[in-house]
Amino acid sequence: MVTRRRGFLACVLALTLVTTQSFVQVLAANGLSALHVALIVVFVPLAAWLAQSFCTLTAGALLIAWHRVRGRRAGPPDAAARAAGLDPALPRVALVMPVYNEDTARVFAGVAAMRDDLARLGVSERFDVFVLSDTTDPDLWLAEIEAWSRERGRAPGLPRLYYRRRLDNARRKTGNIAEFVERWGGGYGAMVTLDADSILEAVTIWHLTRRLDADPRVALIQAPPKLVRGRTAFARLLQFAGDVYGPLGAAGTAFWAGGEGNYWGHNAIIRLGAFARCCGLPTLPGRAPLGGEILSHDFVEAALLRRAGWRVEMAWDLAGSCEEAPPTLTDFMVRDRRWCQGNLQHGRILFARRLHWVSRLHLMTGIMGYLTSPLWLVFLLLAGLQAWTLTVAEPVYFQGGTPWPTWPISREDEAAVLLAAMMGLLFLPKLWGLGLALADRRGCRLRGGRARLVAGVVVETVLSALIAPVMMIRHTRFVVAILTGSPVGWTAQRRRAGRVTLRDALRANVDVMVIGVGASVAVLMHAPSLGWWLLPVLAGLVGSPLLTVMLDNGGDDGLRRWGLLTIPEERRPPPVVRMVDAHEAVLADTLAVPAVERFSAVLTDPALNARHCALVGETGGISGLAPDAVARAEALAMQLAPALLRPEERRALLEAPDSMARVHAALWARRTADPAAAATG
Numbered sequence: 223m224v225t226r227r228r229g230f231l232a233c234v235l236a237l238t239l240v241t242t243q244s245f246v247q248v249l250a251a252n253g254l255s256a257l258h259v260a261l262i263v264v265f266v267p268l269a270a271w272l273a274q275s276f277c278t279l280t281a282g283a284l285l286i287a288w289h290r291v292r293g294r295r296a297g298p299p300d301a302a303a304r305a306a307g308l309d310p311a312l313p314r315v316a317l318v319m320p321v322y323n324e325d326t327a328r329v330f331a332g333v334a335a336m337r338d339d340l341a342r343l344g345v346s347e348r349f350d351v352f353v354l355s356d357t358t359d360p361d362l363w364l365a366e367i368e369a370w371s372r373e374r375g376r377a378p379g380l381p382r383l384y385y386r387r388r389l390d391n392a393r394r395k396t397g398n399i400a401e402f403v404e405r406w407g408g409g410y411g412a413m414v415t416l417d418a419d420s421i422l423e424a425v426t427i428w429h430l431t432r433r434l435d436a437d438p439r440v441a442l443i444q445a446p447p448k449l450v451r452g453r454t455a456f457a458r459l460l461q462f463a464g465d466v467y468g469p470l471g472a473a474g475t476a477f478w479a480g481g482e483g484n485y486w487g488h489n490a491i492i493r494l495g496a497f498a499r500c501c502g503l504p505t506l507p508g509r510a511p512l513g514g515e516i517l518s519h520d521f522v523e524a525a526l527l528r529r530a531g532w533r534v535e536m537a538w539d540l541a542g543s544c545e546e547a548p549p550t551l552t553d554f555m556v557r558d559r560r561w562c563q564g565n566l567q568h569g570r571i572l573f574a575r576r577l578h579w580v581s582r583l584h585l586m587t588g589i590m591g592y593l594t595s596p597l598w599l600v601f602l603l604l605a606g607l608q609a610w611t612l613t614v615a616e617p618v619y620f621q622g623g624t625p626w627p628t629w630p631i632s633r634e635d636e637a638a639v640l641l642a643a644m645m646g647l648l649f650l651p652k653l654w655g656l657g658l659a660l661a662d663r664r665g666c667r668l669r670g671g672r673a674r675l676v677a678g679v680v681v682e683t684v685l686s687a688l689i690a691p692v693m694m695i696r697h698t699r700f701v702v703a704i705l706t707g708s709p710v711g712w713t714a715q716r717r718r719a720g721r722v723t724l725r726d727a728l729r730a731n732v733d734v735m736v737i738g739v740g741a742s743v744a745v746l747m748h749a750p751s752l753g754w755w756l757l758p759v760l761a762g763l764v765g766s767p768l769l770t771v772m773l774d775n776g777g778d779d780g781l782r783r784w785g786l787l788t789i790p791e792e793r794r795p796p797p798v799v800r801m802v803d804a805h806e807a808v809l810a811d812t813l814a815v816p817a818v819e820r821f822s823a824v825l826t827d828p829a830l831n832a833r834h835c836a837l838v839g840e841t842g843g844i845s846g847l848a849p850d851a852v853a854r855a856e857a858l859a860m861q862l863a864p865a866l867l868r869p870e871e872r873r874a875l876l877e878a879p880d881s882m883a884r885v886h887a888a889l890w891a892r893r894t895a896d897p898a899a900a901a902t903g
Contacts, residue, residue, distance in 0.1 A: 223480040227580075230277055230478040237273035237647065242266055244640045257608055264601045271594050272647040274587075279467070279651035282474030282538075286658055289473075289539060296540055298343065298425050299432075307432050308348055313411020315431050315491070317351045317381070317422075320398045321366070323359050324418040325718070327813055330369040331806035332421055337373075337380040339424035339798040346381045349427070352406070354398050355387035360873040361817035363387060364824060367837065369809060389843040389877055396503055396519045407494045417488040418715075421450065423542030423798050430491040430537060440481075441496035441532030442524060445543035446472035447489045450791045450799055452547050454719045455781055456554070456773035460547040462682050462787040465669075467655040472538040481533035482580035487520035489543045493532070497523070500530040506570050510709035511563045518564025521588055522571055525581035542796065549719035550774035551689065552730060555696050557715060562592045562700040595697030602759065606741075609749035652679060668790035678786045688762035688769055695734050695763070722774045727767035738763025821872055822864045824882075826893065831886040835879035845877040856881040860888045 245265050249258040299307065317336065321329050333351055340346045353370060357363050370385035388398060399415070407413070412434055414427060422445070430443050448468065449461040476483065485492075501523045506513045516522055524534045548554040565588040571577075572585050656679050660666055669675045728735070742760045745752050753760075762769070781787050791799060824830045845852070855871040856878070864885075867875070875881055 226281075226480070227478050230281060233277045234270065234273045237276065238266070238270045241269045241273070241640065241643060241647075244636060244643070245269075248637045248640060257604065257611065261601065261604050261608065264597055264604065267590070268594060268597055268601060269644075271590055272644065276647040276651060278474035278478070279470040280474070280654060281477040282470035282472065283651070283654035283658060285473045285477050285538075286469060290661075296425075296429050299428060303432075304344055304428075307428065307435070308345060312348070312435060314409065315349050315427075316402075316406070316410045316413045316494075317349060317416060317427070318354060318399065318402055318413045319352065319416040319418065319420070320354045320356065320395050321418045322356045322395070323362055324357070324715075326362055326365040326369050327806050327809035328802075329353065329366070329418050330373050331802045331809055332416075332419065333383065334373050334376070334805040334809075335798050335801035336422055336424070336427075337383065338801050340427065341377075341380050342797070343424040343428060345424065345428055346379060348431070349381040350410070351381050351383045352402060353383070353385045354402055355385065356391045356394065356398050357387060358391065358873070360869055360876050361820070363873075363876065364817070364820045364834075365813050367834065368820065369813060371833070372809075372812065385837075386841055387837070389838070389841060389845045391846075393515055394517075396516070400502070403494060403498050407498055410494055412491050412493050413497075414491045415488050417545060419546040420447070420488055421544040421798055421802055422489060423544075423796055426540050426542035427491075429540055433535075433537065434491050434493060437533070439533050440535055441493045441500075441527045442483075442485055442490055442534045443537050444483060444485055444490040444535070445537045445540050447486070447543050447545040448541070448791070449547040450544045450789070450795075451802075452549075454549045454774055455787075456551050457547040457549050457719075458781065458787045459682060459685055459773065460554075461789050461792075462678055463686065464547075465789040466659050466679065466682075467652060469538070469658075470651060470655055472536060476536035476538040479536065479580055479584075481535060482528050482578050482584075483524065483534040483536040484584045485520040485524035485534065487518075489545065496527060496530070496532050500526045500532070506567060509707075511704045511707065512567055512570060514709075516564070516567055516571075517560060518568065518588065521565075521568060521585055525571070525574075525577050525585065528578045528581050529576050542798075544791070544796075544799065549716065550722070551692070551770060552774065553716050553719075555693075558693075558697070559700050562697065563704050563709065565589050565592055566701070566704050592697050592701055595694045596701050598694055599698050602756070606745065606749055606752060606756075609752045613749055613751075649683070652683060655679075665790050668788075668793045670785040670788045670793075674785045674788065678788065681781065681786055685769075685773070687758045688765065689773075691738075691759040691762040692731070692734055692766050692769070695737060719774060722771055724767060724771055727770035727774075731766040731770055734763050734766045738766070818865045821867075821876075824876075825859065825864050825885055826889050828886070828890070831882060834876070835882050838877065838879045838882075845874075847874045847877060852878045852881055856885055859885045864889075 242262070242265065246254075246262060249261060319329070319333065330353075333353060337346070337351060340349055353366070355363065355366055357366060366385065366387070370383065374383045374385075386402075388401065391397070393400065402413075412431065414422070414430065416422070426445060430445060433443055434440055446468065449457070449464045452458040452461045503516050503519055503522060505515060508514070528534050548557055568585040568589055572582055572589070656676065659669065659675055660672060666672055666675055669678070738760055741756075742764060745756060745760070795803075824834050851871070851874040855867060855875040858867055858871060859875060875885065
């Protein structure tokens with residue numbers, strides 16, 4: 223591992239030095255100015271960022287190729303392997319899924335599919351499943367309880383399913399996981415962390431579990447998630463890029479990280495004893511957005527585990543770890559705004575004591591993932607200013623009173639070579655991914671054949687180039703807002719796209735489009751020679767509304783009809799993905815009951831009322847809502863009708879089991895005395 227890291231760092235350093243030296247030579251041909259120095263200062267971190275990305279992806283491509291040559295593949299366990307892994311002496315494993323105002327049918331469809339797949343593999347008895355709800359919408363809360371009750375008793379032989387909703391949503395997801403660890407973690411040796419859209423094949427869960435069993439030094443094993451089930455062109459674009467190039471990044475990171483790997487917050491198995499002892503997160507000093515609760519907890523938890531001496535590994539060779547992409551560019555940016563704040567908070571943790579230097583590198587990589595956007599914007603502005611000064615400045619041939627002229631030196635050839643080198647660092651890894659995909663005959667066939675695969679890479683490259691300047695502007699705004707003290711809100715992630723009109727797209731992208739138009743006019747007027755070089759950037763900015771309409775609309779898209787951007791899981795979904803589709807259809811139909819009717823039923827039906835009160839009582843905790851709000855909701859439900867309560871009043875009543883019992887008794891007495899009146903109420 224030491225040799226690997228030395229080689230990797232030497233590669234990054236060499237590429238950074240060579241490109242920087244070439245850039246300085248181009249700028250210094252006729253002397254360095256203050257503007258040139260500013261360009262160099264901005265160029266160095268960008269060159270280092272491109273170099274590390276290129277080296278990581280190239281190392282990943284070589285590792286995958288070597289893995290294929292040796293024919294290593296993790297397949298399903300045989301009977302003897304299953305029996306060994308089901309030894310009663312081995313600790314049990316919990317699958318833990320925190321949810322927050324999610325689509326209930328989709329959440330429990332994923333849970334049902336994974337339970338079915340574990341039963342099909344014959345390993346159910348070692349696993350339990352927990353749905354940990356932080357949902358604040360009372361109607362979704364009741365739907366979750368109904369879905370849990372249905373799924374819990376659906377069939378024998380499945381892993382046991384537990385549901386808990388917190389009354390206090392303190393510390394969001396990290397607080398949710400922490401409460402699980404404190405209250406139930408002692409009964410399990412490990413937990414598999416899931417997102418609401420996670421889909422893990424049983425074989426993948428099994429291999430993660432057995433790898434943790436085999437090495438007591440390992441505390442966390444991350445399985446790289448693969449995007450599936452995309453329905454918009456944007457989601458399918460992300461899917462395709464993740465399918466062709468994503469494995470290179472995971473394998474490359476594993477190549478140089480080794481036992482100092484990283485954690486991405488879900489689709490990973492964690493040793494609970496180590497997590498409980500090491501991963502209590504501090505509250506950062508100061509106010510949000512850079513102080514307060516740590517939003518991007520996963521990188522920090524991996525660093526804390528490694529600091530305590532535990533190994534953190536990347537299971538880059540395991541397939542069957544899936545999740546879903548944000549359906550639209552807008553939803554992607556909403557999520558990125560939150561991630562940006564969380565990653566910038568890592569600057570407060572970067573120099574914490576006793577962290578392993580590789581953990582610091584992971585933290586720094588996450589920070590630079592967002593800081594590169596404002597750096598690229600500054601670099602483009604400085605480059606434009608440099609081009610303008612060359613256009614308006616008059617050449618000086620006689621300097622210092624000398625009688626002989628000093629001719630300007632042209633570095634156009636060197637500049638062209640440097641540009642080609644930088645483009646190579648950016649685009650060559652795409653060719654590595656394409657080459658590996660073409661060499662995989664079965665995968666190539668499932669992607670539509672060689673021609674469609676190559677065409678898909680071309681389409682993805684063009685669309686990504688157009689999206690990149692939009693993301694540059696958005697990320698720059700995020701960074702500036704965060705650094706100037708604007709915290710992010712925490713909203714539920716939207717999983718389905720609607721119809722996007724051109725007016726909607728114009729309204730959402732007006733700022734980006736104005737910047738693009740202004741930049742285009744400035745370039746044409748003052749530095750027309752830059753026009754061709756900046757064409758992808760300007761086209762992406764000016765055309766952002768059209769790009770949004772094309773990529774973000776739900777439903778079928780032309781790329782799908784032409785067979786482009788297809789991934790193998792789209793043509794031949796794994797059984798667990800097919801089961802998600804089937805369960806989601808059934809659950810969506812089952813839960814298609816008006817929210818008011820479900821709420822009224824919980825108040826009036828004795829069994830439902832008792833179940834709800836028991837669930838709230840067993841959860842413990844204290845509602846954060848004011849007591850007078852609960853009293854007012856109770857009085858309204860008794861005196862008027864449950865259907866007239868507003869959502870916040872329904873939540874207040876649902877969080878108070880004593881009030882629920884009193885309202886039920888009053889409504890039940892009214893129904894007994896006057897069935898007709900009770901029915902209308």
